[in-house]
Amino acid sequence: MEPETKTDGCTGVKRKAGDEKPMELPGQAAVSLNGRPLPNLGYPTYTQSSRMFPGLLSMSPFRSYREMTVGEAFLGLEKLCDVLNDEVDDKSIKRPHFPPANKENTVDKELRKIHVPNNRYTPLKDNWEKLYTPIVEHLLLQVRFNLKTRNVEIRTGPETQDPNSIQKAADFVQAFVYGFDVDDALALVRLDDLYLETFDIKDG
Numbered sequence: 001m002e003p004e005t006k007t008d009g010c011t012g013v014k015r016k017a018g019d020e021k022p023m024e025l026p027g028q029a030a031v032s033l034n035g036r037p038l039p040n041l042g043y044p045t046y047t048q049s050s051r052m053f054p055g056l057l058s059m060s061p062f063r064s065y066r067e068m069t070v071g072e073a074f075l076g077l078e079k080l081c082d083v084l085n086d087e088v089d090d091k092s093i094k095r096p097h098f099p100p101a102n103k104e105n106t107v108d109k110e111l112r113k114i115h116v117p118n119n120r121y122t123p124l125k126d127n128w129e130k131l132y133t134p135i136v137e138h139l140l141l142q143v144r145f146n147l148k149t150r151n152v153e154i155r156t157g158p159e160t161q162d163p164n165s166i167q168k169a170a171d172f173v174q175a176f177v178y179g180f181d182v183d184d185a186l187a188l189v190r191l192d193d194l195y196l197e198t199f200d201i202k203d204g
Contacts, residue, residue: 109155109156110155110166111154112153112154112155112166112167112169113151114151115149115151116151117150117177120176120179123176124152124176124177127176130182131143131172131176134172134186135154135169135173140157140159140161141154141155141157141160142155142156143155143169152173154166154169154173168188169189172185172188173185
């Protein structure tokens, strides 16, 4: 009794039942590379392939290795068909589950330090309440004045939501240190895309 055979729907190659290797067809030729014959892989010859895929060989720039190009193409098609023919049970695939992100992890902890010169120490002391109120209540940041280093230290906290808040607060305090009034410096907090930048003018 002859073994049962079936034809692959992708490559058109006949296979024995339970055998992964294709059967040899009559009229097949061995694939060659640089004039050296390679083992017969059981793929159709160039003539048979050109009838099945007329545009396949015209796309290849290697005219002298046309049989090798066809063999490589059918080898890729055979592997692709093996993957497509495998039945995968969707129920057996477990999808990853990621918990929702916490607010504590959305904003990285950052620290900014603004040095206060001696001539701005007294104005800072007199207007300290006006300075820290918008930083703490509106920008949801933490601020303190370090007496040893004479620096205003601003850092993010668990309540901070906007990662750009610390930059706005630093520009707000820096503008006050440069000599701006508190009400004028508040524009850096209220308005977006407004930054503080200074430069020195030197005579050449």
